[in-house]
Every structure is written in structure tokens, then in C-alpha cells.
Amino acid sequence: xxxxxxxxxSLSASVGDRVTITCRASQNxxxxxxxxxQRPGKAPKFLIYGASSLQSGVPSRFSGSGSGTxxxxxxxxxxxxxxxxxxxxxxxxxxxxxxxxxxxxx
Amino acid sequence: xxxxxxxxxxxxxxxxxxxxxxxxxxxxxxxxxxxWVRQAPGKGLEWVAFMRYDGxxxxxxxxxxxxxxxxxxxxxxxxxxxxxxxxxEDTAVYYCAKDSRFWSGHPSEGSFDYWGQGTLVTxxx
Numbered sequence: 274x275x276x277x278x279x280x281x282x283s284l285s286a287s288v289g290d291r292v293t294i295t296c297r298a299s300q301n302x303x304x305x306x307x308x309x310x311q312r313p314g315k316a317p318k319f320l321i322y323g324a325s326s327l328q329s330g331v332p333s334r335f336s337g338s339g340s341g342t343x344x345x346x347x348x349x350x351x352x353x354x355x356x357x358x359x360x361x362x363x364x365x366x367x368x369x370x371x372x373x374x375x376x377x378x379x
Numbered sequence: 380x381x382x383x384x385x386x387x388x389x390x391x392x393x394x395x396x397x398x399x400x401x402x403x404x405x406x407x408x409x410x411x412x413x414x415w416v417r418q419a420p421g422k423g424l425e426w427v428a429f430m431r432y433d434g435x436x437x438x439x440x441x442x443x444x445x446x447x448x449x450x451x452x453x454x455x456x457x458x459x460x461x462x463x464x465x466x467x468e469d470t471a472v473y474y475c476a477k478d479s480r481f482w483s484g485h486p487s488e489g490s491f492d493y494w495g496q497g498t499l500v501t502x503x504x
Contacts, residue, residue, distance in 0.1 A: 307490040309424075316474055316494035317424065328492065360424055366487050367438065368414075368426040 275299050275363050279371035285379040290351045294374045296344045296361035305365035308337055308346045311373075312357045320359075321346060351376075381405040381493040383475050388498030395465050395502070401458040401475030401495055409433070409453035412483030414491060415460050417471035417500075427473070428460065429486035438486050443469075465502045472497040 276299035286292050296306065304324040309317040319328045321337040324344055334349045348355055356378050361371040387399040401413070415427040428449040429438045437449050448461040458475050476491035483489050 305488065309491070311424075316496055317491070318494075319479075319490060319492045322479065322490045362424070362490070364488050364490055367440070368486055370424040370426070373423045 277371040279374045283375040287379045293347045298342045302363045302365035304340050306344045307362045309360045310357045383495035385495040385498040388500045390501045396463045399460040403456045408456040412478035413458045414476045416474045419471045431484045470502050
């Protein structure tokens with residue numbers, strides 16, 4: 274199985290900050306990388322596919338980049354609704370997720 | 380709009396069985412592969428199973444092989460997960476999720492573009 278490792282595991286930031294979350298794959302997954310947002314008590318929400326393509330309806334302050342084994346998701350200016358847990362997921366082979374990054378209000 | 384509604388969760392003793400359902404609407408169910416994904420309390424997401432759009436192929440995570448069975452009824456727009464020989468480590472919220480690709484036949488290469496609200500399965504004596 275392909276292991277996905279996110280960093281940091283948690284992050285404190287303020288409204289308006291720019292934040293970046295990193296995801297690393299244990300082997301080359303090309304651009305088969307997706308990102309999800311999960312608010313407490315809710316189902317995950319699909320944000321980004323193919324490492325850098327925004328799902329329809331996702332605000333443009335979200336962006337994704339990377340290929341191979343190293344990927345990032347960046348939120349350019351944090352809004353109150355962005356405080357949540359973020360997961361990366363590889364779709365190169367049988368799906369696996371990162372352990373999650375909890376984004377908290379400072 | 381796409382809706383996925385899970386049901387069938389509950390409390391079951393170790394070794395017991397449970398059958399989850401996921402009622403789908405708002406899209407052509409028979410044209411998309413479907414997944415089950417679970418989340419143990421306070422933990423991350425784990426993909427569990429996938430069924431091809433036409434029901435002709437299925438895939439599982441190793442930890443549930445031989446115990447769980449995914450199935451679907453395209454005439455009723457419903458996905459199922461039959462869970463047998465349940466263990467305490469199967470305790471989780473179980474989500475059904477739609478694959479993003481039309482005529483998806485394998486769990487890889489796609490993504491989970493819509494999710495249900497989840498149903499909680501607790502395995503405890």
C-alpha cells in the first residue's frame with residue numbers, strides 16, 4: 274500500500290493568514306492526489322483533484338500543487354469556515370489517506 | 380442535487396453482523412462506481428470497499444476481506460455493505476461516497492466527490 278504522510282498534524286492560524294499543508298507519498302503517484310476538508314461532525318467535502326484542479330464550487334483561495342511524491346494545499350487568506358481538518362488521498366492505486374491536518378484558530 | 384443517505388448502523392456484539400444501506404438520488408446511480416469509507420472515533424479516514432458501476436467487480440481493504448461484502452441494486456439506486464464477524468476495531472462512522480468518474484470500474488484513479496452523512500457502527504460487548 275502507498276503510505277501518505279501529512280505535515281503538520283495540527284496548525285494554529287488566524288483569519289486572513291496564508292497557510293500551507295504538505296502531503297508526502299511513499300512512492301511516485303504522479304498527480305493522482307486529492308484533498309478533502311472535514312468540519313467537526315460532518316462528512317468530508319471534496320476540494321481538489323489531480324493535485325491542482327479545484328472541484329466546482331470550491332473558493333479560489335484554495336490551491337493545490339505538486340507531483341510525484343510531494344504535494345501541498347494552500348489557503349491564501351483564511352476564512353472562519355476554513356478551520357477544519359484536511360486530508361490528502363492518493364488515487365494512483367487502492368485509495369489511502371493521509372492522517373489529517375487539523376487547522377485551528379489561533 | 381446529489382444525495383447519499385446511509386442507514387443501518389447500530390450497536391452489535393463482537394462476532395455479530397450488520398447490513399448498511401446507502402440510498403442515492405440526484406444522479407444516474409447505475410453509471411458510477413461507489414465506495415464505502417470509514418472513520419474510527421477521533422481518527423482519520425480509511426477506504427473500505429468499492430463496487431463497479433454495473434456491479435460486476437468489487438474491491439476491499441485487506442482488513443475486511445472475507446468478512447464484508449459490498450453490493451448494489453441499480454434498480455433501487457441503493458448501495459449495501461454486509462458486515463459479518465465484526466470486531467471492536469470495526470467501530471467507526473461508515474460513509475458511502477460516489478466515485479467522480481463516469482463508468483468507474485476500479486477504485487484507483489478517481490476521487491470521492493459526494494459523501495453521505497455517515498452511519499455509526501459500534502462493536503462492543
